[in-house]
Amino acid sequence: MVPLAYYLIVSAFLFSIGAIGVLIRRNAIVIFMCVELMLNAVNLTFIALSRDLGKIDGQIFVFFIMTVAAAEAAVGLALMIAFYKNRETIDVEDINLMKW
């Protein structure tokens, strides 16, 4: 069997890569993709622990997470389309009007 720790470490790496991507990348679509990456990393953690503890609760929660991720992606893309219609760009550095 593959030890639990390997799954958790991979999940952690994926999560960090996603987090750093959110903080670094400028393209809004890419940021959304990184957010999906973080969510999937969390999914992996839940599955691994569910397998390890023998309970099915983790896998049920993964369903919820997937649903939420899909809805959130839809809303986010709609937002970006509206923004593009106004500004001709989706570079997050240009989305800076809510400042002092």
Next chain:
Amino acid sequence: MLEYVWLIPLFPLLGAIFNGLLGKKIKNEAVIGGIGTMMMVCSFLVSCGILMQLIGLPAEERVFQKVVFPWIYSGNFHADMAFLVDPLSAVMIMVVTGVGSLIHLYSIGYMHGEEGFYRYFSYLNLFAMSMLLLVLGGNMLVMFIGWEGVGLCSYLLIGYYFHKKSAGDAAKKAFVMNRVGDFGFLIGMFTLYWWLGSNTNHWTINFMELKQYSNLLPYGGVVTIATLCFFLGATGKSAQIPLYTWLPDAMEGPTPVSALIHAATMVTAGVYMIGRMSFVFVKAPQTMMVVAIVGAATAIFAATIGTAQNDIKRVLAYSTVSQLGFMFLAMGVGAFTAGIFHLMTHAFFKACMFLGSGSVIHAMHHALHHGHLHDDPQDMRNMGGLRKVMPVTFWTFFFSTLAIAGLPPFSGFFSKDEILWQAFSNPFHGGLNILLWGTAAIAACFTAFYMFRLVFMTFFGECRINPKVKDHLHESPFVITIPLIVLGFLATFGGFIGMPKLLGMLPNYFEHWLEPVFETANTYAQTYVHVQEYGHGLELGLMGFSVVVAAVGIGIAIMLYIVSPSIPARFTAAFPALHRAVYNKWYIDELYDFLFVNPCKAAGNFLWKGFDVVVVDGIVDGVAKVVMGISGVLKNVQSGYVHNYALSMALGAVVIVACYIFR
């Protein structure tokens, strides 16, 4: 009628309220002036009734107290709205309401056409009410209400022509100086009340009770302090040294105001107060000496200034200050009756002279106005020869001047001579007596001189007014001349009720009338004063001497202003510094400015610019600046940069997880 004594101050109060509230709507001068005068006449009639009733009573029973309502009852302190009627207050109410009614009548004519006609009569009635409260007050508190009220009305009336800056300044000056005096009155009242209460357990401010318990007061000590404080109040109200400088400036007010307030009534409040509290003053020999010295000093000091003034009202103002000095001299040597007698005769002749000067000013103003000239109608250098044009004014004024100069048989002779005799013979202050008498005699000589100077410059000689308007000078209407005639009559014949028994023609009604009031004081005085009996010869001799002194003053005036009019100019040229000093009132106003007014102004400026603007505004502005500074730093969090927000969220999550791990 005695039961209705409260009507006396009530009538003018109603008049004041009526004219004050409705006067602006009722444009009819006759109604406003009529109501004002009628109220005073009603008070006069009630006063006459009370006087008649008092005369009918035997001498020991002429004291009546009327409590209108109980007012302040607080622990040991009892103060009722109480009125005291006795011979002294009877004299005062007759003078106030009688002269007051005449002046109200006069004002109807004098203030004709003025825009604030109703305001004038409202204030004048309010003044009459306050003065009547003062003289009828049965305890120190009611007297103080009247005391303050007359000060207020004096301010309102001096500043009647409030569009003129000089009038407003004069009103302020009068009120502030009065206030300094009022402070003294309050301290004296508190001291007396506290000492009597805490040492003898008689907590009272009622005059009759104070008189009753006054034998428990010590001679000197606390009583000296209290009476000196009261005297400070008297100097403020009655324009003595050091608080007299407001009175000449008060001539900015309308002339009837000067006649009523600053000649006949308000300024006599200090003299009355000493008379009312005679039994306390006599217990403080040092204060009596101070009163006498200040009175004599003021008499001669003001007399010197009066000799060089050119404004007719200024001369009369300084003459008032000087005559008040005589009254205080009398009170200071224990001659209370003489002081009150002079108060009464002075009210007659001084009011007559002020009203007469008003008549002259009215005529001058009318004539100058006709010719569109801007000369000063009050400057005597523009007058002259008016006796031909204004005979009634001239004769009443002339008789009043004879009275003030102290020539027999006019009223002023009897009262002034009584004062001089008492100052000489009443051994209150040992060797100082001769000095006081001498100073007063010299002041009397000066008085005769400058008053006749006034008469000669105004009524005799050739008319120095611009020839274009000379024909427009005419006598004043009846409303003005009738009060002049009445007062002139009183000034001439009013002295006979106080004729000294030496002359043997009439008994001294006045002295007998007031004797019971000052009996207690005289009893106290006899414990430390040993009355010497002087012969009739000496008294007659001094009487003759005072007539000679007056005649000398008149003679000098005749020399300088009728016979040889170039002498004054040559005298002025020969002694320019002396003339300048006297003309500028011995620079006392400048001295007070230097000592008191400018430091106060500087303190005020400092508190404004140095404290209020710098410190108070600084604190308020400073708080605002600190908040702005902090916000200037914190605002940078809202950069609008999405990645910053994302970073904050990530860091926040890290912190929360760390808290959980490291709990």
